[in-house]
Amino acid sequence: MSEAVRPGTVQRLGGYASSWVVGLGQMAAFAGGIVTAIARPPVRFARVVRAVFDAGVLSIALVCGAGFAVGMVLGLQGYTTLVRFGAQESLGAVVGLVLIRELGPVVTGLLVIGRAGSATTAEIGAMVSTQQLDGLRMMSIDPMHFIVMPKALALTFVMPLLSSLFIVFGVFGGYVVGVDLVGLDGGSYMASLENAVEFRDDVLQSLVKALVFGALLGVISTYRGYTSPPHAMGVSRSTTSAVVTASVWLLLTDYVITAFWGV
Amino acid sequence: MRLAFGDRTIFENLSCRFARARITVLMGGSGTGKSTALRMIAGLQRPDSGKVRVAGDDIVGLRESGLQRVRRRLGMLFQDGALLDSMTVLENVGLPLREHTRLGDAEIRDAVHERLAAVGLHDVDSLLPGELSGGMLRRVALARAIIMDPEIVLCDEPFSGLDPPNVERIEALFQELCHDRGLTLIVTSHHMASSLRMSDQIVLLQHGRAVSGAPGQLATRGDPEIKDFLGADGAALARQVASGSAS
Numbered sequence: 114m115s116e117a118v119r120p121g122t123v124q125r126l127g128g129y130a131s132s133w134v135v136g137l138g139q140m141a142a143f144a145g146g147i148v149t150a151i152a153r154p155p156v157r158f159a160r161v162v163r164a165v166f167d168a169g170v171l172s173i174a175l176v177c178g179a180g181f182a183v184g185m186v187l188g189l190q191g192y193t194t195l196v197r198f199g200a201q202e203s204l205g206a207v208v209g210l211v212l213i214r215e216l217g218p219v220v221t222g223l224l225v226i227g228r229a230g231s232a233t234t235a236e237i238g239a240m241v242s243t244q245q246l247d248g249l250r251m252m253s254i255d256p257m258h259f260i261v262m263p264k265a266l267a268l269t270f271v272m273p274l275l276s277s278l279f280i281v282f283g284v285f286g287g288y289v290v291g292v293d294l295v296g297l298d299g300g301s302y303m304a305s306l307e308n309a310v311e312f313r314d315d316v317l318q319s320l321v322k323a324l325v326f327g328a329l330l331g332v333i334s335t336y337r338g339y340t341s342p343p344h345a346m347g348v349s350r351s352t353t354s355a356v357v358t359a360s361v362w363l364l365l366t367d368y369v370i371t372a373f374w375g376v
Numbered sequence: 377m378r379l380a381f382g383d384r385t386i387f388e389n390l391s392c393r394f395a396r397a398r399i400t401v402l403m404g405g406s407g408t409g410k411s412t413a414l415r416m417i418a419g420l421q422r423p424d425s426g427k428v429r430v431a432g433d434d435i436v437g438l439r440e441s442g443l444q445r446v447r448r449r450l451g452m453l454f455q456d457g458a459l460l461d462s463m464t465v466l467e468n469v470g471l472p473l474r475e476h477t478r479l480g481d482a483e484i485r486d487a488v489h490e491r492l493a494a495v496g497l498h499d500v501d502s503l504l505p506g507e508l509s510g511g512m513l514r515r516v517a518l519a520r521a522i523i524m525d526p527e528i529v530l531c532d533e534p535f536s537g538l539d540p541p542n543v544e545r546i547e548a549l550f551q552e553l554c555h556d557r558g559l560t561l562i563v564t565s566h567h568m569a570s571s572l573r574m575s576d577q578i579v580l581l582q583h584g585r586a587v588s589g590a591p592g593q594l595a596t597r598g599d600p601e602i603k604d605f606l607g608a609d610g611a612a613l614a615r616q617v618a619s620g621s622a623s
C-alpha cells in the first residue's frame with residue numbers, strides 16, 4: 114500500500130472510536146431487547162430459577178470463602194493502622210464500612226464475572242456455533258426470550274444477594290481476626306459497626322451498586338455470547354472480552370454511583 | 377437472487393422452484409451453497425438482492441415476528457442436529473409442542489414417542505444429546521423437525537453418518553411424509569444413490585447457479601458439468617432410476 118492511501122493514526126483512532134460507539138449502540142439495543150423480552154409472555158419462571166441456581170447458588174461457596182478471606186485481611190490491616198492512633202476499638206466500623214460501601218459489591222461483581230459471567234458467554238457462544246439458537250428460531254422460539262433473558266435476569270438478581278453474603282462473611286472474618294486473634298472486645302467490634310453503618314448511605318447504596326453491576330454483567334456476558342463468531346476461537350475471544358469489558362464497566366460505574374450518591 | 381460473503385460470490389442470479397408435496401434434493405460439490413440455500417428458505421440468511429418466496433410470500437423483508445409466523449409452517453433438520461444440549465431427548469423433541477400447543481405432559485410424551493419410533497428410536501427419552509451417536513442425534517433432530525406436522529421440511533444432510541438400514545428407514549419416512557401426508561421436502565445430500573432413488577426433482581448447484589430436473593433427465597442432458605458431477609456410476613444409477621430398476 115502506498116504512503117498516500119495508508120490511513121493515518123488519526124484516521125485509525127477515528128475508526129476505532131466510531132466502531133466502539135457503534136458497538137455500544139448495538140449493546141444498548143440488545144439490552145432493550147432483554148427488557149422487552151421480560152415484558153412479553155410466556156413467563157419463563159422455571160428457566161429463570163434454573164439460571165439463578167447456575168449463577169447464584171453455585172457461586173455461594175466462592176463468594177463466602179472470598180468474603181471471609183477479605184474480611185480477615187481487612188481486620189489485620191485495619192488493626193495495625195488503627196492501633197497507631199489508639200482507635201483500634203473502631204475496627205468493626207472500618208471493616209464494615211469498607212465492605213458494605215465498596216468491597217462487597219465490587220469484589221462480588223468481579224468474582225461473579227469470572228465464574229458465572231464467563232460461563233454464560235461461553236454457553237451462549239457455544240449455542241451459536243452449534244446452531245442451537247437457529248434451531249430455536251426454526252421452532253418459532255425467540256432465543257432472546259428463551260435463553261438470553263432468563264440468564265441476564267438471574268445475574269441481575271443474584272448480585273445483591275451474593276454481595277450481601279460476601280459482606281456478612283467479611284464482617285465475620287474481621288471479627289475472627291480482631292476478637293479471637295488480636296483480642297479486641299467482641300461487643301466493641303459489633304457496637305462500632307452498628308453505630309457507623311447507616312441504611313440509606315451505606316446499605317442502600319451497596320444494594321443499588323450490586324443490582325446495577327448485576328444488570329451490567331448480565332447484559333455484557335449475554336451480548337458477547339450472542340454475537341460470538343461461530344467457531345471455537347470466536348467463543349474463546351468473546352468470553353475473554355466479556356470478562357474484560359464487564360470488569361472495566363463495573364469499576365467505572367462504581368465510581369459514577371459513588372460520586373452521584375454523595376460520599 | 378444474489379448472495380456473496382465478502383469477495384466470494386455464493387449465488388449469482390440463482391433461480392429455482394421447489395414443487396409442493398414433492399421431494400427435491402439439492403446437490404452440488406462442497407462449498408456450492410446447499411446449506412446456505414436452505415438457510416435462505418428458512419429466513420436465517422438474507423440474500424443481498426432478490427426474493428425468497430415461501431408458499432407465495434416473500435420472506436426477505438420480514439421482521440423476526442413475521443419470520444416466526446412463516447417458520448411455523450417449516451421444520452428444519454440441521455446438519456449437526458442443533459439439539460439443545462442441556463435438555464433430554466424427550467424435552468428437545470417435545471419443546472415445540474410445549475411452546476405452541478396446550479397439550480399435557482402425557483400427550484406430549486405420546487407424540488414424541490410416535491415421532492421417535494418413526495425414525496427408529498426407542499427408550500432414549502432421558503438421554504442428553506451428548507450421550508447420542510451422530511446418527512441417533514440426527515434422527516432425534518428429524519423427529520423434532522416433524523413433530524409439529526409442518527408443510528415444508530428442510531433437511532441438511534440427513535443421511536450423513538447413518539448406516540444403510542437407517543438410510544432406507546429415513547428414505548421411506550420421507551416418501552411417506554411427502555406422498556401420503558403431502559409435505560414438501562427439500563433435502564441437501566451427498567448421498568448419490570438415496571438422492572436419486574427418493575427424489576422427484578434434483579437441483580444441482582454449480583458456480584452460483586442451479587440446474588434442475590427429474591433424476592433421470594439429468595443424466596441424459598448433454599451438460600458436461602452435470603456429467604462431471606454425477607460421474608459414470610451416478611449417470612448409470614440415474615438412468616436406472618429413470619427406467620425404474622434401481623434398488
